[in-house]
Amino acid sequence: MLRFVVALASEARPIAGRYRMRAAAGGGPFRVFAAPGDDAWLIVSGMGKAAAAAATAYLHLLAGGAPGRVWLNVGIGGHCHGCEHCGHPFREGVDPAAAAVARAAGRYRSLAVGDAVLAHKITDRGSGISWYPQLVIDSPLPAAAVLTADQVEREYAPPWVYDMEASGFFPTACRFSTAELVHACKVISDSPAASVTALSVAAVEELIAGCLEPVERLAGELAGLARGLADLAADPPGYREALARWHFTASERRRLQRLLRRLAVLAPGSDGADGAGGADDPLGALAAGLNDRPPAAPAAGLPEAPEPPRASSLPALEPASGARPAARLLRALEARLEALPVRLRPAAAPAP
Amino acid sequence: MIYVEAEVLDHPRTLDICRRLPRAEVVTCARYGEVFNRRAQSFRLQKRRPALILARKYGRLVLPAPPGYGVGGGRNYYFSHMLNCPFDCRYCFLQGMFRSAHHVVFVNYDDFQREIAGLVAAPEDREAWFFSGYDCDSLALEPLTRFAASFVPFFAALPRAWLELRTKSVQVRSLLAIAPPPNVVVAWSFTPQEVQGVLERLTPPVERRLRAMARLAERGWRLGLRFDPLIYSEGWREQYGRLYEQVFRRLGVESLHSVSLGPFRLPEDYFHTLEKLYPDEPLFAGPLENRAGQVGYRSDLEAEMVDYCTRELLGHVPREIFFPCAVPCFKDPAE
Numbered sequence: 001m002l003r004f005v006v007a008l009a010s011e012a013r014p015i016a017g018r019y020r021m022r023a024a025a026g027g028g029p030f031r032v033f034a035a036p037g038d039d040a041w042l043i044v045s046g047m048g049k050a051a052a053a054a055a056t057a058y059l060h061l062l063a064g065g066a067p068g069r070v071w072l073n074v075g076i077g078g079h080c081h082g083c084e085h086c087g088h089p090f091r092e093g094v095d096p097a098a099a100a101v102a103r104a105a106g107r108y109r110s111l112a113v114g115d116a117v118l119a120h121k122i123t124d125r126g127s128g129i130s131w132y133p134q135l136v137i138d139s140p141l142p143a144a145a146v147l148t149a150d151q152v153e154r155e156y157a158p159p160w161v162y163d164m165e166a167s168g169f170f171p172t173a174c175r176f177s178t179a180e181l182v183h184a185c186k187v188i189s190d191s192p193a194a195s196v197t198a199l200s201v202a203a204v205e206e207l208i209a210g211c212l213e214p215v216e217r218l219a220g221e222l223a224g225l226a227r228g229l230a231d232l233a234a235d236p237p238g239y240r241e242a243l244a245r246w247h248f249t250a251s252e253r254r255r256l257q258r259l260l261r262r263l264a265v266l267a268p269g270s271d272g273a274d275g276a277g278g279a280d281d282p283l284g285a286l287a288a289g290l291n292d293r294p295p296a297a298p299a300a301g302l303p304e305a306p307e308p309p310r311a312s313s314l315p316a317l318e319p320a321s322g323a324r325p326a327a328r329l330l331r332a333l334e335a336r337l338e339a340l341p342v343r344l345r346p347a348a349a350p351a352p
Numbered sequence: 353m354i355y356v357e358a359e360v361l362d363h364p365r366t367l368d369i370c371r372r373l374p375r376a377e378v379v380t381c382a383r384y385g386e387v388f389n390r391r392a393q394s395f396r397l398q399k400r401r402p403a404l405i406l407a408r409k410y411g412r413l414v415l416p417a418p419p420g421y422g423v424g425g426g427r428n429y430y431f432s433h434m435l436n437c438p439f440d441c442r443y444c445f446l447q448g449m450f451r452s453a454h455h456v457v458f459v460n461y462d463d464f465q466r467e468i469a470g471l472v473a474a475p476e477d478r479e480a481w482f483f484s485g486y487d488c489d490s491l492a493l494e495p496l497t498r499f500a501a502s503f504v505p506f507f508a509a510l511p512r513a514w515l516e517l518r519t520k521s522v523q524v525r526s527l528l529a530i531a532p533p534p535n536v537v538v539a540w541s542f543t544p545q546e547v548q549g550v551l552e553r554l555t556p557p558v559e560r561r562l563r564a565m566a567r568l569a570e571r572g573w574r575l576g577l578r579f580d581p582l583i584y585s586e587g588w589r590e591q592y593g594r595l596y597e598q599v600f601r602r603l604g605v606e607s608l609h610s611v612s613l614g615p616f617r618l619p620e621d622y623f624h625t626l627e628k629l630y631p632d633e634p635l636f637a638g639p640l641e642n643r644a645g646q647v648g649y650r651s652d653l654e655a656e657m658v659d660y661c662t663r664e665l666l667g668h669v670p671r672e673i674f675f676p677c678a679v680p681c682f683k684d685p686a687e
Contacts, residue, residue, distance in 0.1 A: 120353065120379050132379065132387045135353065136400045143353075143377055179390065180397040225397060232631055262637035341586040342638040344550040 001223040003063060003071045004042040005056050005173070007165050010201040011075050012044045014209040018216060024062075030055050032062060049124065049148055049168025056172040068229050070181045070222040071173035074215060076207055077146065077163040077186035078196060079111050080156040111188045116211035117144040117161055118218070119184040124167035125149045131170045134180045137221045140214035146186060152196055161186050178229070181222050187211045236260035246326045256326075259333040266340040353403040354378050355387050355454075365459035366406050369496055376404070383407070388435070388452045396629045398453035399440055404496075409433075409458035414467045417483055423537075423576065423610040423675045425514060426478025429471065433458050433499050434488035439520060440553035442635055443581055446487065448622025455493065461502050468506075472513045482507075485518025485539075492521040501526040508533035518578065520555045522564040532573040537609045539576025540565055542599065544591035547583045551635060558595065562602040569607035577603075579665070580614035580677060582657045584638060584649055592661055600668045611669050613661050614677035615654045623647040 002019070006012045012033065015021075019040040021033035031044040041063045045055030052073065063069075111117065120143035123130040135143070147160035148167035156162060166184040173182040187207045190196035239260050242248070248256055354376045360366045361380065370378060381387055384407035409432075417428035435456040436446055447453075458464075472480055484490045484503065494500055500517060504527065507515040515536045527538065543551070545558045556564075565575055577599065585591070618626065620642055627636045639650045648654055662676060 120377060121381075130381065130386060132355065132381065132390075134393065134398060134403075136397045145379070174390075174392040177392070178394040178397065179392050180394055229394070229397075261631055265632060265634050265637040337637075338639065342584060342634050344547065344583075344585045344634055 001070055001226050002040040002219050003056075003059055003069050003173075004040070005045055005052060005059065005071065005073045005165070005169050006042065007045055007047050007052065007075050008204060009044055010204040011208050012042055013205055014212055015074060015215075016042055018212050028058070028062070030058055032059065034063075045165065045169075047164050048150070049165055052165035052168035053172040056169050056176075060173075060176045068177055068181065068226055068233070070219060070226050071169075071177055071183070072215070072219060072222075073166055073169040073173075073184040074208065074211075075163060075165060075184075075186060076189035076196075076199075076204055077117075077161040078153050078156050078190040079144075079161045079188045080158045080191060111144065111161070113188050113191065113194055114207060114210055116141050116185060116187045116214060117146075118142070119144065119146040119161070119166060119170075119186065121145040122166045122170050122184060123147050123160075127167075129167070131167070131174075132179075133170065133183050135183075136180045137218075137225070140217045141185065141211075144186075146184060156192050161188065177226075181226055183218070183222070185211070185215055185218070236264045242326075242329070246329065247324075248326045252326055252330060255330055256333075259330065259337060262337055263333065263340075266337065266342065355381050355384065355403060355405040357381060357384055357405075357407045360406055360408050360459050363406075363408075363459050365461070365498075368498075369404070369406060369457070369459075372496055373404070381405075384456055388450070388454060388456055390451065393451045394629075395447050395451065395453045402436070402438070403454045405454050405456045406459055407456055408460045409463065412467075413464045414471060414482065417481075417486070420677050421483065421486075422481060423516070423612060425481035427471075427476065427480040428483065429468075429480060430483040430486040431464055431468070432487035433461060433464060433484065433503075434493065434497065436487070437489035438492050439489060439555045441520075441555065442551040442553070442626075442630060442633055443583065443616060443618075445618055445622050447629060448618060448625040449487075455488075457493070457497055461499070465503070465506050468513065469510065472510050479512055479514060481514045481516065483516045483518065485516065489519050489521055490517035491519040491523045491527075491538075494521075494523040494526055498526065501530075504530060504533060504536055507536055511535060516576065518576075520552065520561065522556045522560050524564045524568055527568060527573065528571060532568075532571060534574070537574050537576045538565075538568055539578050539610070541578040541580065542595060543579075543581075543583050544588075544595040545598075546587070546591050547585065551583065558598060562599060565607075566602055569603060573607075574609040575603070575607050576609050577611040578613075579661060580612060581616035582613060582661060583616055583635070584653060584657060585634075588657065589660060593664060596664050596668060605669055608669060608673060610673050610675055611665060612675040612677055613658065613665065615648055615658055617646050617648040620645045620647055 004015055006015065009031065012031070016033045019035045019042075021035045021040060021042055024032045024034040024041070030046075033042040034040070041059055043055045043059040045051045056071070118135065118139050118141040119133055120135065121130055121132055123145065125147055144161050145159060146166045147162055149162055149164060152164070153162035163184075163186055166186075170182060170184060187210070189199055189204065189207050236257060237260065239257055242256060243253065354370060354373060356366055356370075356378055358380050370376070384405045387403075387405055414429050414431040417430045421430070422428040436450060436453060438455065468482055484499070491500060503515060507513060513535060516539055517536070518539045518541065520541050540561050542558060542561065548555060548558055569575060582592070623636070630636060639653055640647050641650050643651065649657065658676065662674075665674060
């Protein structure tokens with residue numbers, strides 16, 4: 001469920017260690033690590049937004065191309081520690097509005113080296129385009145605006161946290177997932193008082209290791225949301241079995257999926273004893289019933305009380321009566337659904 | 353989280369709202385669409401924690417209401433000082449219309465009021481109705497937006513215009529603080545308690561809404577009842593019968609300006625969006641059919657429900673104040 005994108009090998013090591021990842025797919029354009037069971041992947045993009053975008057796309061495909069995963073860009077960033085200490089002028093250059101509101105509201109957050117933040121706004125300095133990562137959980141980290149620069153930042157005008165990858169990573173990852181599951185986490189590593197050029201590999205590792213606990217918590221919560229969404233999008237019971245057994249046209253497949261989903265909702269976990277052809281083995285029951293009678297007419301074809309589903313499931317549908325088995329099955333499913341009562345259930349929380 | 357358009361950062365209403373939410377993080381944006389209209393957003397996930405967006409509304413601020421939307425007025429308009437609402441009603445078409453569940457509040461009320469005044473001033477014989485609860489709940493965020501506190505006195509000075517505030521909330525404090533103008537109707541939407549409990553997450557229960565209505569009725573406010581949409585489930589007849597008994601036990605007909613009802617209908621594309629968002633929802637798995645691009649209950653069932661509810665309602669209220677909505681009341685999604 002987790003996909004990490006980092007710029008440097010020194011940023012990768014603490015994360016790979018925490019998730020017990022090992023090097024994967026040697027010889028490719030990027031260094032990639034993966035945890036057993038495909039639960040977590042990490043890619044080392046190299047510096048810059050173009051590299052970050054390319055690595056994000058590469059990892060998506062390498063990890064199987066499934067949509068709806070959690071994407072996290074973790075890395076170091078620069079930030080002015082606070083004007084009153086460093087004497088840095090409060091420059092109103094890049095986003096004067098953000099600076100003004102932060103200053104006016106007294107909300108300008110002074111971050112020290114080692115502090116980690118989650119981006120609530122990512123702005124690409126080159127194009128001026130901004131993105132807004134959507135936070136729908138309690139964040140274990142404070143939020144800040146991240147400005148992605150093309151070159152190493154030397155001035156650190158507040159209130160931004162400066163990095164070089166987020167604006168390449170974020171919109172690319174949003175092509176493969178929903179924005180609520182895509183985030184950028186930055187650890188403050190340099191400032192006007194502490195130049196990035198003086199940072200050692202060991203220091204970067206230490207900075208990233210220092211924020212692993214909240215990052216892991218964030219990743220865990222987001223992974224829970226992602227799993228919920230994946231469950232909702234899963235094929236309904238009986239769908240794959242039916243496709244394996246009978247031939248459905250493309251439109252019939254869509255119809256089958258929709259009908260089976262409705263059946264699973266209206267007769268959840270039914271064992272078929274109520275004649276519903278329950279959701280556990282809906283087709284088994286219907287198919288068994290259909291073989292005992294002529295094909296149902298579209299409007300009046302209510303198969304009466306199909307037999308309870310059987311472990312063997314999906315008996316052959318006899319083609320003798322004319323209609324294709326798939327078509328007969330769809331009609332029977334529709335008729336079955338007509339007969340089911342709608343029982344509203346207590347509202348689920350909006351979380352999947 | 354509050355996203356604020358840079359242009360309205362120093363608008364008095366922005367400052368007022370931000371003051372009322374002192375712990376919220378303020379993030380600036382150029383236009384609200386940067387946050388609200390982006391692709392790759394999950395309405396369902398965002399409903400967990402919707403953010404507030406403060407913006408300026410441009411273009412036409414007041415639009416003709418869709419055909420069938422109205423309570424007998426000659427000219428019907430709607431305007432939206434807000435998009436989305438804090439409640440989470442599973443049947444709500446806004447889930448199909450918007451990509452984001454965030455609440456957008458347009459702070460330039462004065463521009464809305466200028467446009468309304470212009471429409472009212474037009475040489476027309478027919479009275480103009482203005483509906484405020486189409487893309488939002490008119491009162492749910494009143495303590496924050498002070499929408500009614502601003503617009504009710506404005507309409508009080510426009511005798512040829514009518515304002516309908518439509519809500520499911522019980523936020524009536526600002527209304528109780530002002531004298532009721534004769535041309536403002538406060539309308540509540542209802543479904544039976546059994547439906548409210550399962551499909552209208554975060555809304556006040558039926559009884560609390562009725563209490564709020566009764567308080568306004570005591571002060572002389574003109575009230576509306578909106579039984580729209582009618583929701584089918586096992587036992588719907590008994591549920592609606594009980595609802596009407598409950599409502600008219602609490603409210604005298606003399607306080608009612610109008611009563612309306614409408615069947616559950618959604619434009620086809622909205623319905624498919626909702627079905628994908630909530631594939632586990634029995635409401636969308638029921639006896640629905642697509643008729644000319646509108647998804648609603650099977651026509652025989654819909655007719656049965658409308659007939660039954662009409663009969664029941666007319667046992668309580670005179671026909672002159674009853675307005676069934678027989679046609680789909682949706683605006684053109686392109687607007």
